Amino acid sequence: MLEFSILLPAILNGLTIGAIYALIALGLTLIYGVLHIINFAHGSLLMLALYGVFFLHSLFGIDPYLALPVAAVALFGIGYGLQRFIIGRASHGKDENILLVTLGLSVIIENLALYLWRSDTRTIETPYSFEVLDFGVAFIPVPKAVAFVGALLVAALLWLLMTRTDLGRAIRALARERQGARLVGINVEHIFAMSFGIGCACLGVAACLLLPSFYVSPQVGHAFVLVAFTVVVLGGMGSFVGALLGGLIIGVTESLGGLFLGESLGQLGIFLIFIIVLLFRPTGLLGQKA
Amino acid sequence: MRTPWVILIFALVLLPLPLLIRSEFWLTWLTLALFYAYLGQAWNLLGGYGGQFSFGHALFFGTGAYCTAVLQIQFGINAWAGFVLAAVAAGLVGAATGWLVFRYGLRGSYFALVTLAFAEVFRILANSFAFTGAGVGLLVPLKPGAWQMQFETKAGFFWLLLALVVACLLFTWWLQNARFGARLMAVRENEDAARALGVDPFNTKLLAIIASGAIAGTAGAVYVQLFLYVDPGIAYGPSMSVEALLVPIIGGLGTVFGPVLGAFALHAIAEIGRLVFGEAPGLNLVLYGVLLVLMVLFLPNGLFGLGRFGFGLQRRFKRGGTHA
Numbered sequence: 338m339l340e341f342s343i344l345l346p347a348i349l350n351g352l353t354i355g356a357i358y359a360l361i362a363l364g365l366t367l368i369y370g371v372l373h374i375i376n377f378a379h380g381s382l383l384m385l386a387l388y389g390v391f392f393l394h395s396l397f398g399i400d401p402y403l404a405l406p407v408a409a410v411a412l413f414g415i416g417y418g419l420q421r422f423i424i425g426r427a428s429h430g431k432d433e434n435i436l437l438v439t440l441g442l443s444v445i446i447e448n449l450a451l452y453l454w455r456s457d458t459r460t461i462e463t464p465y466s467f468e469v470l471d472f473g474v475a476f477i478p479v480p481k482a483v484a485f486v487g488a489l490l491v492a493a494l495l496w497l498l499m500t501r502t503d504l505g506r507a508i509r510a511l512a513r514e515r516q517g518a519r520l521v522g523i524n525v526e527h528i529f530a531m532s533f534g535i536g537c538a539c540l541g542v543a544a545c546l547l548l549p550s551f552y553v554s555p556q557v558g559h560a561f562v563l564v565a566f567t568v569v570v571l572g573g574m575g576s577f578v579g580a581l582l583g584g585l586i587i588g589v590t591e592s593l594g595g596l597f598l599g600e601s602l603g604q605l606g607i608f609l610i611f612i613i614v615l616l617f618r619p620t621g622l623l624g625q626k627a
Numbered sequence: 628m629r630t631p632w633v634i635l636i637f638a639l640v641l642l643p644l645p646l647l648i649r650s651e652f653w654l655t656w657l658t659l660a661l662f663y664a665y666l667g668q669a670w671n672l673l674g675g676y677g678g679q680f681s682f683g684h685a686l687f688f689g690t691g692a693y694c695t696a697v698l699q700i701q702f703g704i705n706a707w708a709g710f711v712l713a714a715v716a717a718g719l720v721g722a723a724t725g726w727l728v729f730r731y732g733l734r735g736s737y738f739a740l741v742t743l744a745f746a747e748v749f750r751i752l753a754n755s756f757a758f759t760g761a762g763v764g765l766l767v768p769l770k771p772g773a774w775q776m777q778f779e780t781k782a783g784f785f786w787l788l789l790a791l792v793v794a795c796l797l798f799t800w801w802l803q804n805a806r807f808g809a810r811l812m813a814v815r816e817n818e819d820a821a822r823a824l825g826v827d828p829f830n831t832k833l834l835a836i837i838a839s840g841a842i843a844g845t846a847g848a849v850y851v852q853l854f855l856y857v858d859p860g861i862a863y864g865p866s867m868s869v870e871a872l873l874v875p876i877i878g879g880l881g882t883v884f885g886p887v888l889g890a891f892a893l894h895a896i897a898e899i900g901r902l903v904f905g906e907a908p909g910l911n912l913v914l915y916g917v918l919l920v921l922m923v924l925f926l927p928n929g930l931f932g933l934g935r936f937g938f939g940l941q942r943r944f945k946r947g948g949t950h951a
Contacts, residue, residue, distance in 0.1 A: 375736040427923045432735050433680050437876065438923045440682070444869060444916030448909035555909075559865070563747060566740055605751050608744045615741050616731040 346475035347596045348589055353481035355588020356488035357547055361561055362568035362580045363492055364539030370575025371512045371532040374424075374432060377439035379565055380558030381446035382537055386412050386544035387553040388450065394461045394548070401463065401545045402483070408541035416537025421530040443558070450555035458554040466549055480550035487546045491539060492581045498535070499577075508532050512575070567611035586610075630800045630883055637887070638793045645782035654781045660894045661788035662846065662853070666867075667874025667886030668795040669842035674872060675881035676799075676808060677835040678815030682739040683746030684843050684871040686724070687717040689862030690749070691844025696765045696851045697758055706776035710848040717844020718837045725836035729829050734818070743868070750863035764858025767851055776852045784853055791849070792887065795842065799883045811835055812881070843871065866912070873915060877922055879931025888930050893918070 361383060368376050390408055393399040399407075419442070427438040468479040499505035507528050511518045519525050568587050572579025587607055595603030641657075648654050666688065673679050694716040695709030704712075728741055753759045771777050778784055802808040813821035814828045822828055851857055861867070878889025893915070900914040926932055 375740065423920065423924070427920070429923075429927050431927075433678075433739075434923045434927060436680065436682075436736050436739055437872075438920050440869070441916045441919030441923070444919065445913050448912040448916065451909035452907050452913065563740075563744060601751060602755050605748060608748045608751070611744050612727075612741060612748070615733060615737055615744075616727060 342474065343596070344593075347592045349472070349475045349477060350481075351589035351592030352585055353477060353485050353588070354592060355585035356481075356485040357543065357551075357584075358561075358564055358568050358587050359581045359584025360484070360488040360491055360539065360543040360546065362565045362572070362584055363488075363495060363577060364536035364543075365565050366569045366572065366575055366577065366580040367495065367539070368533055368536035369569055371508050372420075372529055373512075374428075374435040375439070375566070376533075376536070377436060377562070378419075378442040378446065379536075379540070380560075380562030381443040381450075382412065382415065382558070383540045383544060383561055384450060384553065384555065384558035385415070385446055386541050387548060387551075387557060388454065389541075390544045390548050391459060391461060391553050394463075401461070401548045405542060405545040408545050409538045410541070412541035412544075413534040413538040417530045417534035419537075420533035421526060424533070425526060425529060443562070447555055447558060454555060456555055458552045460552045461548060463549050478550055480546075484546040484550070487542065488581065488584070491542055492577050495535075495539075495577050504528075504531060563611065564607055567607055567614070570611060571614050630803075631797070633884070634793060634796045634800065637796070637884075638789065641789055642786075645780075645785050651781065654785060656894065656898065658781055658785045658788060658853075660890050661785065661792050662849065663870055663874050663894065664887045664890035665788060665792050665795060665849075666843060666846045666871045667878070667890055668792070668799060669839050669846060670871040671875035671880065671882075671886050672799070672802070672842065673835050673839035675875050675885065676802065676811050676815065677832060677839075679832060679836070680735075680739045680872065681742040681839075681868070682865075682872070683742035683744070683868050684839075685863045685865065685867040686742060686746040686749055687721060687840035687843035688847040688850070688867050688871070689746070689753070689857075689859075690720045690840075691717045691847030692851045692857045692862045693753065693759055693765075693847075694844070695848040696767050696857050699767055699851075700765060701758065705774070706848070706852055707774075710776065710845055713844045713848035714841040717847070718841035720844075721837045721840025722833065724840075725833045729832045729836075743865075746863050746865075746868060750859045753859040753863060760858070762859065764856060764861075767855045767857075769855060776849075777855075784849075788849065791845070796883055796887070803883060807831070807834065815881075869915065873919055875929070877918065877929055879929030882929070882931045885929055885931050892930060 361379070365376060365379050368374065368379075386408055389411060390401050390404050393404045393407065394401060423442070424435055424438055428435050463480075465479045469476040470479060470482055497505075499509060507518070507523050508531070510521075511523060511525060511528050511532075515525065518528075564587060568580055568583040570583075571586060572581070572583030587610065590606045590610060591603055594606035597603075598605065641661075644657060645654060648657070666684070669687070670681065670684050673681060691713035694713045695706060698704040698709050698712060699706060724742065724745055728738060733741055754762050759765065769777065771779050773783060776787070778787070802811075810821070810826045810831045813824065813826050814831050818828050821831075847857075847862070874889040874893055875886045876889065877893055878887065879885030896914065896918065897911050900911050904910045904914075922929065
């Protein structure tokens with residue numbers, strides 16, 4: 338029988354990792370839900386955001402949490418531009434082309450980072466980096482607790498945006514019926530780019546919440562990209578609540594996998610879940626039948 | 628039938644090159660271009676003719692590479708036998724993945740992602756087991772001699788790869804005219820329509836992924852003899868998967884000569900890139916990425932599509948850019 342005192346901290350730790358996964362996957366699920374495309378460059382864009390936040394801190398001494406609006410706006414701009422001028426144009430009406438272009442973009446961004454910043458792993462230190470909250474059974478580092486709450490807030494914000502604003506209504510209309518939306522006067526290219534931009538803005542937020550407790554390196558996106566897809570698939574494509582739930586499940590799986598199988602094999606659980614869910618329940622836990 | 632003659636001319640032109648070229652550098656360059664043409668042909672079979680875009684062809688390449696290397700190191704099995712067994716092992720992995728993935732109807736982007744996930748699973752496993760050398764990788768003993776598939780000079784590998792590429796070209800040409808090829812292309816164009824016409828998409832795609840995997844596996848077997856080293860990153864990492872798909876996409880998807888054209892073009896560009904940017908890490912891959920994006924943006928039919936470019940432009944104008 339396993340000690341509860343080992344299991345519980347692992348689960349709590351998994352939940353905080355999962356919140357970060359959820360945060361990254363929220364943007365991806367928005368992009369998938371509307372554009373029906375798989376943004377392969379999602380992990381690389383997160384890496385770019387992490388470097389942005391890192392340099393804001395190391396060069397100008399700006400606290401990651403204060404950098405949040407800057408990072409979100411910058412990533413929104415990058416995402417909007419990418420979709421409007423490159424990805425949208427490359428589709429030629431085929432999903433495979435979008436997949437290839439986003440793959441190309443991820444190769445470019447990742448290797449440019451490798452050239453510019455070498456493969457060094459970098460971290461930052463904030464006054465609260467090593468602060469912990471005592472939950473009695475486990476200690477949770479303050480940055481991880483903040484990230485957990487942040488993920489919930491971003492999910493709520495996205496939900497409000499989608500249900501309470503004109504932009505959200507336009508996005509949902511577009512996701513449902515592309516031609517119809519165009520006929521009622523919705524600027525399809527603009528709304529597509531807005532969705533992509535908002536999806537990327539989530540990455541800016543994620544980077545700010547992630548960096549105080551995490552590292553950045555040119556390959557860091559690689560570690561996140563399949564995880565984020567797993568979360569999106571697990572949660573049900575396009576479902577925000579699903580992404581949140583999926584993220585937490587994956588986080589706990591990874592944490593427990595690491596506990597039982599060791600660091601390197603622990604990751605295996607994520608990919609196995611991904612494959613199994615895709616095979617047996619491609620609509621995810623909360624997804625509707627296509 | 629023009630194609631067999633072009634294949635014959637291609638073989639005859641390249642055959643004497645090792646005797647004419649004295650530069651070790653250019654011979655290596657040609658050998659590697661042939662290697663990637665071979666790997667690209669494997670991908671083209673499934674991706675180009677079958678329309679199934681795999682993002683994880685390293686899964687097959689790596690399985691073939693590890694299969695020969697482990698058999699050679701642990702059991703002293705001859706490399707040529709290892710070559711055949713690599714084809715069998717990678718073909719079996721192809722059969723297993725294909726059976727799972729196609730049975731449950733994964734198409735398009737999901738197929739791409741799930742192949743990538745399979746390659747990652749294998750990378751993690753190769754990283755953890757002792758018999759694969761874990762993260763350190765495996766060093767294959769040097770035993771020069773054609774009987775060991777290790778050649779004294781680069782010329783030997785050049786001729787071996789040339790023979791493999793030519794065999795693959797002939798196979799692809801045969802495929803294009805065979806019933807099976809017609810079925811495969813029908814599935815690519817419209818799976819539901821193909822089924823309505825009596826084609827079994829599952830069996831067709833399964834055969835294609837087995838053949839594609841087996842060929843990619845033999846590419847792995849040759850790679851191991853050429854470089855005498857393999858580790859999880861080389862075998863199952865994403866860069867081999869990207870090379871495998873880049874080559875036919877640049878050359879022309881679903882064409883016999885596309886991968887050959889793509890491999891030579893890609894490596895010529897990579898070489899020019901190295902001259903311009905120097906040996907800086909990552910920059911040649913940046914070039915690959917830019918090339919991929921530009922290809923999809925402006926030449927979705929690959930270099931082979933250049934001939935049809937005028938026609939394509941015309942069609943695009945007619946559609947009036949209503950696509951999303």
